[in-house]
Structures are given as structure tokens and as C-alpha cells.
Amino acid sequence: MTDKEYRSLFRSSPREAQNMVFDEYFSYVYTIVFNKLRSCAAKEDIEECVSDVFADVFEYISAENGHDGNIKGFIGTVAQRKAVNMFHSLTAKSGRTVSIEEGGADNITDYTDIADNAERAELRRILLRLVEELGEPDSTMIIQKYYYGMTSKEIAETVSLEPSAVRMRCSRAIRRLKDKLAELDIYLKEAE
Missing domain, CATH: 1.10.1740.10 (RNA polymerase sigma factor, region 2, helix turn helix motif)
Structure with a gap:
């Protein structure tokens, strides 16, 4: 035309x-x-x-x-x-x-691994859902300890428990969380 x-x-x-x-x-x-x-x-x-x-x-x-x-x-x-x-x-x-x-x-090279980012985002979503399924106060304690890096003493003040009780509940909650993840064939690396 x-x-x-x-x-x-x-x-x-x-x-x-x-x-x-x-x-x-x-x-x-x-x-x-x-x-x-x-x-x-x-x-x-x-x-x-x-x-x-x-x-x-x-x-x-x-x-x-x-x-x-x-x-x-x-x-x-x-x-x-x-x-x-x-x-x-x-x-x-x-x-x-x-x-x-x-x-x-x-x-221009893009070094972003889209598949890896998507996999990590999906893992975070699953992990958060499972942490929430732990119920209160365990889910709050896990988030405060591993996401915010709070000490057992600081967490104890927010959830009205003794620091030793917080440590015990956190270790039990982590074991339950690992079991739930294992059911989904997801295994966490142990911290060094």
C-alpha cells in the first residue's frame, strides 16, 4: 500500500x-x-x-x-x-x-537464573505455609528465631514464656517442620 x-x-x-x-x-x-x-x-x-x-x-x-x-x-x-x-x-x-x-x-548477559529463582520462591511459599500450620505460638517463635534472628530471651518476652521453654518448643517445632517437609520430599541442609 x-x-x-x-x-x-x-x-x-x-x-x-x-x-x-x-x-x-x-x-x-x-x-x-x-x-x-x-x-x-x-x-x-x-x-x-x-x-x-x-x-x-x-x-x-x-x-x-x-x-x-x-x-x-x-x-x-x-x-x-x-x-x-x-x-x-x-x-x-x-x-x-x-x-x-x-x-x-x-x-547484555543476564546472570539471573529464572528457574532457580522460581524454585526458591516456591520453596519459600511452601515453607511459610508449613510454618503457619505449626500453630501459635510455635509459628511465631520459628519466624522470630530464623527470619528475624531473635534470641530465645527476646522471643520469650514476646510470647510470655521462659527462654528454656522457647528453646524446647523451637526444637520440637523444627522437628515437626522437618517431618512435614520430608512428606513432600523436601530436605533442609543443616546449618554449619
């Missing part, structure tokens, strides 16, 4: 012209934007950039400016420029500086 064809369709039905251009070039624009922003942008940022590209394209072409070339080249140029601008904006906010023109965005 050329610019002239788009303008003539736009004159007769602006909505239809915009829908046609959007349907025809959406994948093209999304690919350009995604390739520039994949290393630094969230999906929402990429989608926002794609929307901005089409807004600029529709605004420019609906105005009478005398351009009558191939619309695909124009759309590609707008997509490139919008994506580069958003890339610079996002990396400036995060404090990272990489030259997108030199292919630097493709060379």
Missing part, C-alpha cells in the same frame, strides 16, 4: 484506513520494537511503544504533507526511532548505558 492509496482510503473511511494499516503492519512494527527493547523493557513498555508508533504514523499520514512513497519504509523508520528513544529513556532510568547502535543490547 502506498501513501496515496492510504490517503484516498482515509478520505472515504478514516477508521477503515487505520484498521487496514494496523492489521497489515502490526507484526512488522512489533518485531522492530521488540528487537530494540527486549533487553531492557517490560512487555507493557514494548506494547506502549508500538502504540506510539501507530499514533505517529496515523497523525503524520492524515495530514496533507505531500509524501507519496511506500508507507512501509516510513512506518519502519518511525518504529526504529521510537524504539531507540524508548531504549535510551529506559536505560537512563535504570542506570545502565549500552550503545544500541553497536548491537550492545544484544550482548
Whole structure:
């Protein structure tokens, strides 16, 4: 579709012209934007950039400016420029500086192990659920001791028990917690 064809369709039905251009070039624009922003942008940022590209394209072409070339080249140029601008904006906010023109965005290594993080998050969720199932005051004592690092004396003050009773209840609660985890085939490493 050329610019002239788009303008003539736009004159007769602006909505239809915009829908046609959007349907025809959406994948093209999304690919350009995604390739520039994949290393630094969230999906929402990429989608926002794609929307901005089409807004600029529709605004420019609906105005009478005398351009009558191939619309695909124009759309590609707008997509490139919008994506580069958003890339610079996002990396400036995060404090990272990489030259997108030199292919630097493709060379950024992410050392985050997503699978490991997901596994750890799931283990924490299970562990917290099992600690809560211990009931009070055991769950409170376990959280205070192992999460907040409180001493038996400090915990005793919060749960109105003697420090020796806190130590005894904590050791029993830990044994029950280990048994519950073992039922789920989860085994904790002993502290060194």
C-alpha cells in the first residue's frame, strides 16, 4: 500500500484506513520494537511503544504533507526511532548505558537464573505455609528465631514464656517442620 492509496482510503473511511494499516503492519512494527527493547523493557513498555508508533504514523499520514512513497519504509523508520528513544529513556532510568547502535543490547548477559529463582520462591511459599500450620505460638517463635534472628530471651518476652521453654518448643517445632517437609520430599541442609 502506498501513501496515496492510504490517503484516498482515509478520505472515504478514516477508521477503515487505520484498521487496514494496523492489521497489515502490526507484526512488522512489533518485531522492530521488540528487537530494540527486549533487553531492557517490560512487555507493557514494548506494547506502549508500538502504540506510539501507530499514533505517529496515523497523525503524520492524515495530514496533507505531500509524501507519496511506500508507507512501509516510513512506518519502519518511525518504529526504529521510537524504539531507540524508548531504549535510551529506559536505560537512563535504570542506570545502565549500552550503545544500541553497536548491537550492545544484544550482548547484555543476564546472570539471573529464572528457574532457580522460581524454585526458591516456591520453596519459600511452601515453607511459610508449613510454618503457619505449626500453630501459635510455635509459628511465631520459628519466624522470630530464623527470619528475624531473635534470641530465645527476646522471643520469650514476646510470647510470655521462659527462654528454656522457647528453646524446647523451637526444637520440637523444627522437628515437626522437618517431618512435614520430608512428606513432600523436601530436605533442609543443616546449618554449619
